[in-house]
Amino acid sequence: xxxxxxxxxxxxxxxxxxxxxxxxxxxxxxxxxxxxxxxxxxxxxxxxxxxxxxxxxxxxxxxxxxxxxx
Amino acid sequence: xxxxxxxxxxxxxxxxxxxxxxxxxxxxxxxxxxxxxxxxxxxxxxxxxxxxxxxxxxxxxxxxxxxxxxxxxxxxxxxxxxxxxxxxxxxxxxxxxxxxxxxxxxxxxxxxxxxxxxxxxxxxxxxxxxxxxxxxxxxxxxxxxxxxxxxxxxxxxxxxxxxxxxxxxxxxxxxxxxxxxxxxxxxxxxxxxxxxxxxxxxxxxxxxxxx
Numbered sequence: 301x302x303x304x305x306x307x308x309x310x311x312x313x314x315x316x317x318x319x320x321x322x323x324x325x326x327x328x329x330x331x332x333x334x335x336x337x338x339x340x341x342x343x344x345x346x347x348x349x350x351x352x353x354x355x356x357x358x359x360x361x362x363x364x365x366x367x368x369x370x
Numbered sequence: 371x372x373x374x375x376x377x378x379x380x381x382x383x384x385x386x387x388x389x390x391x392x393x394x395x396x397x398x399x400x401x402x403x404x405x406x407x408x409x410x411x412x413x414x415x416x417x418x419x420x421x422x423x424x425x426x427x428x429x430x431x432x433x434x435x436x437x438x439x440x441x442x443x444x445x446x447x448x449x450x451x452x453x454x455x456x457x458x459x460x461x462x463x464x465x466x467x468x469x470x471x472x473x474x475x476x477x478x479x480x481x482x483x484x485x486x487x488x489x490x491x492x493x494x495x496x497x498x499x500x501x502x503x504x505x506x507x508x509x510x511x512x513x514x515x516x517x518x519x520x521x522x523x524x525x526x527x528x529x530x531x532x533x534x535x536x537x538x539x540x541x542x543x544x545x546x547x548x549x550x551x552x553x554x555x556x557x558x559x560x561x562x563x564x565x566x567x568x569x570x571x572x573x574x575x576x577x578x579x580x581x
Contacts, residue, residue, distance in 0.1 A: 332581070334579075334581060335581050339579070340579050340580065340581050341576055341580060342581075343581055344580060344581065
């Protein structure tokens with residue numbers, strides 16, 4: 301996977317659980333779990349916006365790039 | 371709710387059609403044979419040509435029951451009873467039953483696929499990944515049924531040739547090759563539709579993997 305999702309790292313930094321993030325953002329825990337494990341094909345801007353707002357971070361903190369196939 | 375009702379109604383109709391078909395064949399087998407269909411002119415003149423459609427396979431495959439025996443062929447035409455004893459037409463009956471069985475098998479398979487398609491639509495899973503495979507198979511089945519139809523006419527014509535040799539003078543059989551391009555075209559449209567469903571399924575999958 302060329303795009304790496306660092307959601308677990310950001311959650312760990314803030315000692316926040318996925319269920320708590322789900323409650324605060326209104327995004328289902330299932331979708332957040334998929335996002336955390338990198339099993340998604342795309343992220344909506346609205347999703348990214350909600351997560352960044354709650355975690356007080358930038359999309360760059362959540363996403364990373366590594367050489368490789370998608 | 372409405373689509374569920376339509377799906378159920380269509381399923382019921384299909385089941386009834388298949389049951390009638392099977393019953394028709396069973397009756398046909400029990401009656402052991404099939405009949406010639408034909409007609410006589412208003413005034414029967416022995417020397418004139420009497421067109422008889424011996425094959426009339428459409429009747430067969432429309433599941434109407436036909437009556438006859440190869441060992442003792444009977445032509446019933448407006449009270450006139452004509453008895454013929456063919457020299458060699460031993461296996462025709464078996465072939466007919468085989469063809470009819472294959473026909474029913476294809477129709478049943480097509481009906482089953484249609485049922486599965488309608489059921490998944492009723493369940494709100496129109497773009498299920500398996501859906502396009504069903505629609506594609508249905509399209510192929512429709513085309514194969516028609517190709518089979520085209521194929522068996524000459525085969526049956528050949529099988530009947532022995533029988534026609536001993537038919538009385540003036541009576542002729544008719545095996546016309548009939549190709550229903552509309553059915554083949556319909557099958558091709560279904561195949562195109564299956565491709566649309568395949569792409570729809572892909573889009574749905576993409577949508578599901580977007581958070």
